[in-house]
Amino acid sequence: MKGYRTNIMVCAGTNCISNKSWEVKEALEAEIAKRGLEDEILVVPTGCVGFCAVGPIIIVQPEGIFYQSVKVSDVSHLVEEHFLKGKLVKSLMYVPPGEKEPIPKMKDIVFFRDQRLIALRSRGMINPERIEEYIGLDGYKALAKALTSMTPEEVIEEVKASGLRGRGGAGFPTGLKWESRKKAKDYPKYVICNADEGDPGAFMDRSIIEADPHSVIEGMAIGAYAIGASYGYIYTRVEYPLAIKRMEWAIQQAREYGLLGENIFGTGFNFNMGIFKGAGAFVCGETTSLVTSIEGRAPEPRQRPPRTELWNKPTVINNVETWANVPAIILEGAEWFSQIGTETSKGTKVFSLAGKINNAGLIEVPMGITLREMVYKIGGGIPNEKKFKAVQTGGPSGGCIPESLLDLPVDYERLTEAGAMMGSGGMIVMDENTCMVDVAKYFLEFLRDESCGKCSSCREGISAMLEIVTNICQGKGREGDIEFLEELGAAVTDTSLCGLGQSAPNPVLSTIRYFRDEYEAHIQERRCPAGVCKELIQYSINPEICTGCLLCVKTCPNEAIVGEKKRPQTINLDKCIKCGVCFEVCKFKAVVIT
Amino acid sequence: MSKIKPEDVDRISEEMRRTILLREGVGRIRVIVHMDTCGIAAGARSIMKVLMEELEERQEIKDVLLITSGCAGLCNREPMVTVELEDESPVKYVDLTQEKIKRIFKEHVMNGKVVTEYILATETKG
Incomplete structure (x- = not known):
């Protein structure tokens, strides 16, 4: 690869791209060419760097300078000052909350300093669309090592000894899972990567695939070698277009290099894979449903064991992050990996x-x-x-x-x-402004929509719990509701077939466990302590604080606030829709929730 | 493309090594070219070009980092370059020309021998 003096790593994960990082990347390239620096400076799109709150992020190497919230309009100044004149641009640096001095280097920022990267080892380091860059970071060396110097049994022993457990949630020991499928003598066998990430607010799997698709491919190839599988599926959802695009590209590159296909590394090991795009049903993250979905049927879970097998053949299903850990374990060794973490949870x-x-x-x-x-x-x-x-x-x-x-x-x-x-x-x-009963309601609504409906305990149980919790939020809670929720929750947990139903009552049960007083305030006092549940709160204006600036009057969408200029205002409760805008805009904290 | 062998993985990895070291910010030797408006006016860009060419010709060298920085405060002695070898104190070279920087690259950067006649006089007394 041609030598450059500087590499500008531009975060091109979905989060930064949605903040226009791709436009920033193109503007950088154009400006660098305009200044005649294109032979000295390379712009590299990378996967998610992690500090999404301050994106778009760029990191300048070799100095390790971290620039945040970079806009297209910043680019011309940045190129002239930093890349031409060698002067750092302070205004684009990260300043910790409450401090004034910016921190120039990424490694000195607390957010990055205390992290330990294994699954995200290529973070901000490589262009995910170039297999050579992955190989540059020791990529595919673990596969070469496993195929040429280890037996399948030794690979499984190594993974067992590492203590790696499933990163999808349940935490089943990965090596044991592999061993049980290795023993089965029924061919063909399959490996599956569960990338059906459905939790609200979760984007780990998507980010790993977008940043480093080859780490998942390599992990799956090693797993396939260990159990004797010849084909793999990556099960993801259509709503992850960038992850799908990068993974498709990565699979194609791996095939061109012969890292997927027949006789890999000349060892006689054959393995290939494809992507299966699910429609985005939460239940498909559950392994038996996932398998049923690939088979082309409605994704309903089944009794297990034994049914986690695709086409009734031995199948290993692991999560994206689990697979991404595998090459590091094979290359660095189980001992290295098992030194990180706690007694029961390694890595x-x-x-x-x-x-x-x-x-x-x-x-x-x-x-x-x-x-x-x-x-x-x-x-x-x-x-x-x-x-x-x-x-x-x-x-x-x-x-x-x-x-x-x-x-x-x-x-x-x-x-x-x-x-x-x-x-x-x-x-x-x-x-503190979050109502825990409202949180339980939110998650129950999500789970009610996502329940596949196969078991009545899950289908009806979640709906029943949601009805009670909604009543509590609306001030219609009754004595005994909490106890009934606990009893119903335990029943749903005990009698549902799959993990979705078994864990569905958790949001209710854990909020009752730790925030019972909030439930009680809703039921007994008809009061929402956090001031969230609309039916239980009222907005009013404290006349002693109100200056009559009329800001709330201007922003109220329903003309519910009345009064003279420079005099205290009042809220007409018949017109108030409790949207809370007046509370947010008031600079004097004169709007109160009771 | 023909099928890859384990040794091909090592070869590609080695070809990528300079880029990866640069991205890790790891370099045994750091060559800092002082730019800024004054440095550029005095010819710092041509010094940088020479350094880039020297490195490009010597693919075997992987751990030299070329870094730009702002004015060091001695505008009349520019173009100016600081060479930092690991575990050694930095050496500043002043009043550079393309010929001088070529010699510095060959003797100091490649072979670790300071070219005393080009260094900033004040630092030799230290």
């Missing part, structure tokens, strides 16, 4: 931080890190100096963890004990 975990958090984005941390470190250190805390209330882990069927448990180390067992779960790694942070 790292990728999380997507979302919700009321300053540094929203994609992170990878060693297992065992506390939730407090993730929220306050890497995540940068809660915006607007609001108080933390809860963090929801594990997606819609996970649970809400309160402040008192923030020092919980993140591993599979601890999170389950707390009534939540690891899940695939979605993490939604909630502040």
